[in-house]
Amino acid sequence: MSLKLEDVTVKRGIGPVISGVSFTVEPGQITTIVGPNGAGKTSLLEAVSGLVRSYSGRIEVDGKEISKLNRRQRSRAGIVHVQQGRAIFPSLTVRENLELASRDTDTFTRVLGYFPELEKRMSSATALLSGGEQQMVVLGRALMTQPKYLLIDEMSLGLAPVVFMRLLPVLQHVADTGVGVVLVEQFAHLALGISQDALVVSNGKVSYHGAPSVLLEDESRLQSAYMG
Amino acid sequence: MSHANTATRSHQLRFGIVVVAALAVAVAVTFGLPSYVVFISTTVLVTMVSLMGLGVVTGSAGMIALSQLTFAAVGAWVMEYLMFLTPLGSVFGGFSFIVCLLLGAVVAAVLGLIVGLPALRLRGVNLAVITLGVAAAADLTLQKIYFPDAWLNQRIDRPFGMDRSEFGDRMYFLFTAIVVVIIAAAVYQVGRGKLGGMWRFVAFSERGTAAAGTKVRNAKLSAFGVSAFIGGLAGGLTVGQIGQVSYVSFQTAASLGLYVLCIVVGAHFIDMAFFGAILFVFIPEILKQFGIPLEWANVVFGVLGVQALTSNSTLGDQIRSGLRKLKRHGATAQPVSAHLEEVDLERTSAIFTTTGQPLLEVKNVTVRFGELRALDDVSLTVYDREVVGLIGPNGAGKSTMIDTITGFLTDYEGTITLDGKPMEGLAPDRRAHEGIRRTFQQDRVPSSMTVGQYMRLMAHGKSTPAEIDEILSYFGCPPAHTPLRVVDVGSRRIVEVAANVASKPVVLLLDEPAAGLSHDEHIVFGNQLKKIPQKYGISVLLIEHDLDLVRSVCSKLVVLNFGGVLASGNQAEVLRDPEVLKAYMGEKVGE
Amino acid sequence: MNPLLALSVGLTAGGTFALFGVLLTIMSRLGKVVNFSQVAVGTFGVFLAIRLVPKDMQPWGAILVGMLVAMVLSILIGFVIAKWLGDAPVSTRSAATVAILLGLYSLANLLFGTRPQPVLAPFKGPILQTDLVNISQLAVVTTVTAILVAVGAKLMLRYTLVGTRLRAVSDRQDAAELMGINVMGLQLGVWAVTGLIAGFGVGVVANIQATDANSMITILIPSAAAALVGAFRRLDLAIVGGLGIGALQGLLTAFPSIVLLKDWIPILVIVVFLLWTERKEVWDVAR
Numbered sequence A: 001m002s003l004k005l006e007d008v009t010v011k012r013g014i015g016p017v018i019s020g021v022s023f024t025v026e027p028g029q030i031t032t033i034v035g036p037n038g039a040g041k042t043s044l045l046e047a048v049s050g051l052v053r054s055y056s057g058r059i060e061v062d063g064k065e066i067s068k069l070n071r072r073q074r075s076r077a078g079i080v081h082v083q084q085g086r087a088i089f090p091s092l093t094v095r096e097n098l099e100l101a102s103r104d105t106d107t108f109t110r111v112l113g114y115f116p117e118l119e120k121r122m123s124s125a126t127a128l129l130s131g132g133e134q135q136m137v138v139l140g141r142a143l144m145t146q147p148k149y150l151l152i153d154e155m156s157l158g159l160a161p162v163v164f165m166r167l168l169p170v171l172q173h174v175a176d177t178g179v180g181v182v183l184v185e186q187f188a189h190l191a192l193g194i195s196q197d198a199l200v201v202s203n204g205k206v207s208y209h210g211a212p213s214v215l216l217e218d219e220s221r222l223q224s225a226y227m228g
Numbered sequence B: 001m002s003h004a005n006t007a008t009r010s011h012q013l014r015f016g017i018v019v020v021a022a023l024a025v026a027v028a029v030t031f032g033l034p035s036y037v038v039f040i041s042t043t044v045l046v047t048m049v050s051l052m053g054l055g056v057v058t059g060s061a062g063m064i065a066l067s068q069l070t071f072a073a074v075g076a077w078v079m080e081y082l083m084f085l086t087p088l089g090s091v092f093g094g095f096s097f098i099v100c101l102l103l104g105a106v107v108a109a110v111l112g113l114i115v116g117l118p119a120l121r122l123r124g125v126n127l128a129v130i131t132l133g134v135a136a137a138a139d140l141t142l143q144k145i146y147f148p149d150a151w152l153n154q155r156i157d158r159p160f161g162m163d164r165s166e167f168g169d170r171m172y173f174l175f176t177a178i179v180v181v182i183i184a185a186a187v188y189q190v191g192r193g194k195l196g197g198m199w200r201f202v203a204f205s206e207r208g209t210a211a212a213g214t215k216v217r218n219a220k221l222s223a224f225g226v227s228a229f230i231g232g233l234a235g236g237l238t239v240g241q242i243g244q245v246s247y248v249s250f251q252t253a254a255s256l257g258l259y260v261l262c263i264v265v266g267a268h269f270i271d272m273a274f275f276g277a278i279l280f281v282f283i284p285e286i287l288k289q290f291g292i293p294l295e296w297a298n299v300v301f302g303v304l305g306v307q308a309l310t311s312n313s314t315l316g317d318q319i320r321s322g323l324r325k326l327k328r329h330g331a332t333a334q335p336v337s338a339h340l341e342e343v344d345l346e347r348t349s350a351i352f353t354t355t356g357q358p359l360l361e362v363k364n365v366t367v368r369f370g371e372l373r374a375l376d377d378v379s380l381t382v383y384d385r386e387v388v389g390l391i392g393p394n395g396a397g398k399s400t401m402i403d404t405i406t407g408f409l410t411d412y413e414g415t416i417t418l419d420g421k422p423m424e425g426l427a428p429d430r431r432a433h434e435g436i437r438r439t440f441q442q443d444r445v446p447s448s449m450t451v452g453q454y455m456r457l458m459a460h461g462k463s464t465p466a467e468i469d470e471i472l473s474y475f476g477c478p479p480a481h482t483p484l485r486v487v488d489v490g491s492r493r494i495v496e497v498a499a500n501v502a503s504k505p506v507v508l509l510l511d512e513p514a515a516g517l518s519h520d521e522h523i524v525f526g527n528q529l530k531k532i533p534q535k536y537g538i539s540v541l542l543i544e545h546d547l548d549l550v551r552s553v554c555s556k557l558v559v560l561n562f563g564g565v566l567a568s569g570n571q572a573e574v575l576r577d578p579e580v581l582k583a584y585m586g587e588k589v590g591e
Numbered sequence C: 001m002n003p004l005l006a007l008s009v010g011l012t013a014g015g016t017f018a019l020f021g022v023l024l025t026i027m028s029r030l031g032k033v034v035n036f037s038q039v040a041v042g043t044f045g046v047f048l049a050i051r052l053v054p055k056d057m058q059p060w061g062a063i064l065v066g067m068l069v070a071m072v073l074s075i076l077i078g079f080v081i082a083k084w085l086g087d088a089p090v091s092t093r094s095a096a097t098v099a100i101l102l103g104l105y106s107l108a109n110l111l112f113g114t115r116p117q118p119v120l121a122p123f124k125g126p127i128l129q130t131d132l133v134n135i136s137q138l139a140v141v142t143t144v145t146a147i148l149v150a151v152g153a154k155l156m157l158r159y160t161l162v163g164t165r166l167r168a169v170s171d172r173q174d175a176a177e178l179m180g181i182n183v184m185g186l187q188l189g190v191w192a193v194t195g196l197i198a199g200f201g202v203g204v205v206a207n208i209q210a211t212d213a214n215s216m217i218t219i220l221i222p223s224a225a226a227a228l229v230g231a232f233r234r235l236d237l238a239i240v241g242g243l244g245i246g247a248l249q250g251l252l253t254a255f256p257s258i259v260l261l262k263d264w265i266p267i268l269v270i271v272v273f274l275l276w277t278e279r280k281e282v283w284d285v286a287r
Helices: A039-049 A071-076 A094-101 A105-114 A116-121 A131-144 A161-176 A188-192 A212-217 A219-227 B002-032 B035-060 B068-085 B093-119 B124-145 B148-152 B166-192 B194-204 B206-211 B216-242 B252-265 B270-289 B295-311 B315-327 B398-406 B428-434 B451-459 B465-474 B489-502 B519-536 B547-553 B571-576 B578-585 C003-031 C038-052 C060-084 C090-112 C137-159 C161-171 C173-178 C183-209 C220-229 C235-252 C256-277
Strands: A003-012 A015-025 A030-034 A056-061 A079-082 A149-153 A180-185 A197-202 A205-210 B358-369 B372-383 B387-391 B413-418 B436-438 B507-511 B539-543 B556-561 B564-570 C126-129 C134-136
Touching: A003 A039, A015 A039, A015 A180, A015 A197, A015 A205, A030 A161, A030 A188, A039 A071, A039 A079, A039 A149, A039 A180, A071 A079, A071 C173, A079 A131, A094 A105, A094 A131, A094 C161, A105 A116, A105 A131, A105 A161, A116 A131, A131 A149, A131 A161, A161 A180, A161 A188, A180 A188, A188 A212, A197 A212, A197 A219, A205 A212, A205 A219, A212 A219, B002 B035, B002 B166, B035 B068, B035 B166, B035 B194, B035 B216, B035 B252, B035 B270, B068 B093, B068 B124, B068 B148, B068 B216, B068 B252, B093 B124, B093 B216, B093 C256, B124 B252, B124 C090, B124 C220, B124 C256, B166 B194, B166 B216, B166 B270, B194 B206, B194 B216, B194 B451, B206 B216, B206 B428, B252 B270, B252 B295, B252 B315, B252 C090, B270 B295, B270 B315, B295 C060, B295 C090, B358 B398, B358 B539, B372 B387, B372 B398, B372 B413, B372 B539, B372 B564, B387 B398, B387 B519, B387 B547, B398 B428, B398 B436, B398 B507, B398 B539, B428 B436, B451 B465, B451 B489, B465 B489, B489 B507, B489 B519, B519 B539, B519 B547, B547 B571, B556 B571, B556 B578, B564 B571, B564 B578, B571 B578, C003 C038, C003 C134, C003 C137, C003 C161, C003 C183, C003 C220, C003 C235, C038 C060, C038 C090, C038 C183, C038 C220, C060 C090, C060 C183, C126 C137, C134 C137, C137 C161, C137 C183, C137 C235, C161 C173, C161 C183, C173 C183, C220 C235, C220 C256, C235 C256
Parallel strands: A030 A180, A030 A197, A079 A149, A149 A180, B387 B539, B387 B556, B436 B507, B507 B539
Antiparallel strands: A003 A015, A003 A056, A197 A205, B358 B372, B358 B413, B556 B564, C126 C134
């Protein structure tokens, strides 16, 4: 029971944007992928969720290769992808965004428990919310579908660090309920703090795969990956 | 250089041979085939003219036009009117036919411009709606007012005293053939020239077209006007052929059929326009022979049309790529790359000799999207002969900045000044003319032309062919006659940079120009970028993520974060600033 | 003829334009396509139905069967477009419907001939006739249908789960797919419903406005003009536009000297509203 990637390479146009990626996510585990501006990191998540259909290597969910499944089928299999840039449905209200996934009241209450700020914004059109609130809606929507494996792309993008820090504990709680989480993040330090596994990607290749603590203790490894 | 000349000369030679051969075939048909076939062949040629006109506006410039035969009707109507009811019909003797034919086509073109103007500002489907409407309305009006030949119950005189005997029909075929060869030659040459390049560019990317200094509306309107003119010519030729016409000859359904046929065969290729005309005329003939109702041809065309659209290719495309495969004897095509010579990868800090004059001044620019401030009181200056780097984490506002400077974002506070001249209120194409040029993050180099054609299009006459070749070789680009479709994506980005350099701008904005190159190629490319100010006198504002590249190319850096300027100044200092590090890598835990 | 009388007579056609204007607007917003085959599926369905249904069960039997045939045709077209042109731009999808219009037009001429079809009228005569106005039953039926469809669409979109899902798909299709929403099913549903109503629309007006396949175009154009009045977004304005165009055309019949202008009214409306809606140059990301 895991999400497993084996030697995955994703091509965009002529050449590969990311190659040779292998890692496994167990239920309850948080894996963080960090690195400088990553078209490669996003493409990797898109290959898992089906937004990008062609890749080489193997991607298995609970033992089954998923390459033949379309986006809807992968979503039903428990893979939920939270896209970069807060993909809200702008003309829908907060309540409608959340209820799209499920109308189960228990789940609804639980999600609202994570994001109590949304209570008073239930009837607002999501287009009018702040960046942080929109990110909550997108996360909440993903949680309403009761994912097995949650892929989150650059949640921190455009969010003030204090807002990002507000959202991180939520991810920890979610993982504690048995969800496997893959975080792609530019803001390495904060994300690494809650992870059990870490990958550093630069120039389309994995330059480190191992314990997050190593990266947190040794500044230079991260810095050389980001700043050259 | 001589290679390019030989390529052009062999092209002209081939062109000349085709023209002569076509005329020879025409003569042979005139005298060699039965009169019924000659008559039908005249219809084929006239249909080919209509298809060539459609090809300009659909295949070449990418729009949906459903009124091609209405332009023919207008051309025919005006021509008849002039010939019957004005002195123009006889004043020029045998040439009156040609004069009135041309005038009729001009009026058709004017109608095209009137119809096209409101529709072509931005959305292509609007043109489809308008042209269908015009076709339907014209149908109804023609049913009520008739053509002048019906008023007078006469037929117009054919040119040069040809009569309507069998011999006259043959001579008229020859006349039509000569006219069609002239039209085809003109369409071909225009297609290969600047206007054709502009049409293909606007079909591929409207932003790219505007950023290169051409108004989108003008590009599309010229295509539509030309297609209407050619359509008018077809109408006049029809009148000469059959003498008495009515709305039936120019029906809306036939315009629809012609459009669908056009996208099936790809009538922007001249040979395919000819092939399409043959299909349009001979398939019904064949069906008649077998007793099958003619409408089946249209049903088949409809199905083929859907197929062509879903597969996103025309018959012409498929034939051409098939022929190319044959020439390669079945081997797969190797993409052509730019040759970035091996250069020292040492990182030199960049110091430039500059006049110190500020060329691009951005002052207190704020851009709001609802509550969000995409740019927050941003100021930066690019001085003469500088390379300034614009860096910052993802989502910081860098692309928004470029869009604002180049005029794609018009709703902003603050001022943008180029060499002292304020840019407020100027559209993207005007700013391009003033001297602000940019490249795009996504591929906006059309693959339907050659490197040289693209360079000339972008240069707007500011560089001589010799200068263009020099720029191409400086950047290691493929030679000018290379078709862009075989150039790989990364190298196309370099060609885009080279093309913008060739337009001799004041300031050049590069939006991640090296994405798609390998890490080492980034560095080499960076060295070439570094020399642009000294070599070409152009200042550069560079958005990049590869900080190695930035370090070696830029003397100054501006760091954006959350839409505001986080730091700016000397490159080495900025990159050591702990705030900048934090912006890229995030807060440390426990801070 | 008295101008007011002429104007009110024009409302008969106007109601049809309003109804199809509403359908075109719905297809544009939810189906991301300008559906040139919108009238064609209805016409084809009705013409087929009058041959299949015995005379004593007409006109209503024919109208019902026509609606069903139109619905099936519409679903087929929607399937082709959703499956193979799902990511294509609006212009390409619309071009496909142009090709389909051509096919249906020719097929109709082939199967049913080009002479006027023997359609029976379900609504004959006026509902209100005085010296000053003459409003036909047909005008009321089509206009009321248009209003019901518009109101029904609005209510469904706002208050039902299906409606919410449709709006989500229309906002961001990829995000909707990632949530497990059945995008294809929803889109086919939209095609099915618009096809059904198109069949009804043609069926009730067939005897005066759609006696042959040319109606596939002659009803389409003014309806597209009506939709443009609402910028292909607003249903209420599409209805007003359709009625307005019909009224204007009717009005012109009272002035024989400029009656030729009547055929050009839809174009003029299209041009005016295009100039109005596109007066500011706006760059969207796609280009």
